[in-house]
Amino acid sequence: MRATTGRVVGALALLLSLGAAAPSRQPAFDIVISGGRVMDPETGFDRIANVGIRGHSIVAISTTPLHGQVEIDARGNVVAPGFIDLHAHGQMQLAQRYQAHDGVTTAIDAEAGALPLAPYYQAMAGRSIINYGVSASHRCARIEVIGGVPCGGHFATNEATYRVWTHAGAAGDRPFTQPATPEQQARIVALLRQAVDEGAIGVGLGLEYTPGAGRSEIYDIFKMAADINAPVFVHVRRRTPDAAPGVPIAVVQELIADAAVTGASLHICHVHSTGLGDTPVLIDMIDRAEARGIDVTSEAYPYTAGSTMIGSEFFAPGWQQRSSITYSDLQWTATGERLTEESFNRYRRETPNGMVIVHMIPDAIVDQAIAASNLLISSDGQPWMTQGEHPRGAGTFSRVLGRYVRERHTLTLMAALRKMTLLPAQRLEQIAPAMHNKGRIRVGADADIVIFDPNRIIDNATYEHPMQFSGGISTLIVGGTPVIRNGELVANVFPGQAVRSQPTAARRPATNRPARRNTA
Incomplete structure (x- = not known):
């Protein structure tokens, strides 16, 4: 019947x-x-x-x-x-209200991630306006293995748990700055694999925030991810203090090489804030790598500023030279003030978990990244912990459609929609086959x-x-x-559902992924 x-x-x-x-x-x-x-x-x-x-x-x-x-x-x-946002740290109802008004129906924290998975999914179930999901957090794995303390769940569900992004309590900075021993490295990889088996949609690496993670540790993670058809989402390593020419190219080359050798799927987070002046080269590298069969994608947001915690490793000594910025390029989100050397040092010492907006990306670089046909649109939106934070958590997708499609004619409407819907859905289909039914009107x-x-x-x-x-x-x-x-x-409506990995046997190998290149 x-x-x-x-x-x-x-x-x-x-x-x-x-x-x-x-x-x-x-x-x-x-x-x-x-x-x-x-x-x-x-x-x-x-x-x-x-x-x-x-x-x-x-x-x-x-x-x-x-x-x-x-x-x-x-x-x-x-x-x-x-719209599908693959890089949304704001996994809470307050953030979801702004995301919904920006047209987002699915928001994934693929970069920072969570570990263990159960507290995250329990916190979100039945309370979500939009669909949600998360990667397996490399930072959390290091906190647990090297720091010897529980990570405490997901970074972004509320202010208290978000603090583990930068500080691991009693463990201090060791989980982020200390190299792993071979035994610790194996345990980190095992924890990440277990999290993917429990539903994480891949592995999230914030390498700029974990400078202690060696190249062999990252290579082992890529090998594991390739074995189970799990994508790896990466915020690349920080630039060297002397701001040597071409360093952004080198840190992306490390990741593309790992993907090419292991067969893992790679997603590079916010390529324009990584590359700055080298962004055109990075876009060309990504396009050529994919044309040769390497499964690599990237993303951009339509703003000339990034955002991070003032106590993070981004601001380790040499940050001015690395990003060609100074104190006045930093904006304290809680008040909107531009910082001085005195206020920077005071906030970093007294409020290390406070957020700063970092004005560092040239307009022309943002324009080129948004126009690139195969770069996804993602927000990198932060949790709303003050009356401030970054506007990208509320306006990314409408900004692209209003300013880059209608006003500047940088993109056609269909091309912009493709970057916001179909491409992010395809990025996740190999690990979460249910995404084949998202990002489409059919x-x-x-x-x-x-x-x-x-x-x-x-x-x-x-x-x-x-x-x-x-x-x-x-x-x-x-x-x-x-x-x-x-x-x-609409009040008191919470239809959002979890986006989770499927068992390894049910996943589509990356080599059989649908074509993402724009042939129009």
């Missing part, structure tokens, strides 16, 4: 997708989105159509009228897959959908006033449940 019902539903969906009229005027769908410009980056579908949703899924796309229990008028608006895909006015969408968050919702997004649907209607958050 169940198989027969499935065939009937499938036939109905097919008829509707071809434009056939429904046989009855009774509502056939839970939700119908009518008259919008439906855009699917996977197939290039771009036309005025109606979308029928039943349960968690899209079950019809039709050019003839559909009838639903809830009908959303999308005339004059774009109907697109919900029959059978998950009903994760954003509806926005292309003439009005814009970011409102600024460095001085970052906690501002983006404008122009009228509706956001997560798993078939509206979480934003008429531009307002």
Whole structure:
């Protein structure tokens, strides 16, 4: 009986997708989105159509009228897959409110990660506005193995646990600065593998924050990741104090070499803040590596400033020379003030977990990174622990659509959507096959959908006033449940689901990944 019902539903969906009229005027769908410009980056579908949703899924796309229990008028608006943010540290309800208003339906902390996994998933289950997921944290593994203390779960679920990103309590800085012995190295790798087996969507390495991690330790992690078809998400090593020319190139070459030799999948976080003036070379390296069959991707956010904790290893001696910046290029998020040598030293000593905005990326470099066809858009958004933090946690995706698509014509609308939806979904498909049904508008895909006015969408968050919702997004649907209607958050609705790794046997090998290169 169940198989027969499935065939009937499938036939109905097919008829509707071809434009056939429904046989009855009774509502056939839970939700119908009518008259919008439906855009699917996977197939290039771009036309005025109606979308029928039943349960968690899209079950019809039709050019003839559909009838639903809830009908959303999308005339004059774009109907697109919900945005997928692979680099979102703000894994808490407050952050999710801003992400939802920015069109995000899935937010993953792939760089910092978590370990152990159980506290993270327990904290998020049933309390999430949008979908969520996390990598296995290399920093946490080092805290537990070298520091000998529990990591305490996920960095970003609240302020207290976020502090372990920089400080390990009684362990001090040893987990970040001390090289691992061969025995410790093996234990670190084993902990990371166990976390992936428990659901982590890959391995997250913050190498700039763990300068004690040697090259053989990272190579062993890549070998393990290749064995279980798990991607490795990396914030690259810091530049040397003398700011030698080409150092950003060298630290990326280490990772591409490890990926090439082991066969592991590599994702390089925020390539433009890593490369600065060398970013064009890094983009070319990534494109050429992928063209030769190495599974490597990267990302960028549409801002000329990064952000980090003032007590982190980013500000180890030599930071000015490494990044060609000085104290006045730092902005204290709690007050918005620009720092001096005196205030920098005071905050670093007294409030090491406080966040600073780091103004260091040239405009031209950001423009080139956003325009690069195969770089994903990710926010690197931080948890909201003060009234400050970085505006990228609230405005990244709307900023790309408003400023880089509509105002500057840096990208076409379809190209921008592809970088925000299809590419990040494909990045995760090898380890989380369920992502094959996200990042698309097609029959059978998950009903994760954003509806926005292309003439009005814009970011409102600024460095001085970052906690501002983006404008122009009228509706956001997560798993078939509206979480934003008429531009307002729906109260007490938490449809977000975990994105987790599947058992190794169920994963798709990276060598069989779908093509990501833009052939248009």
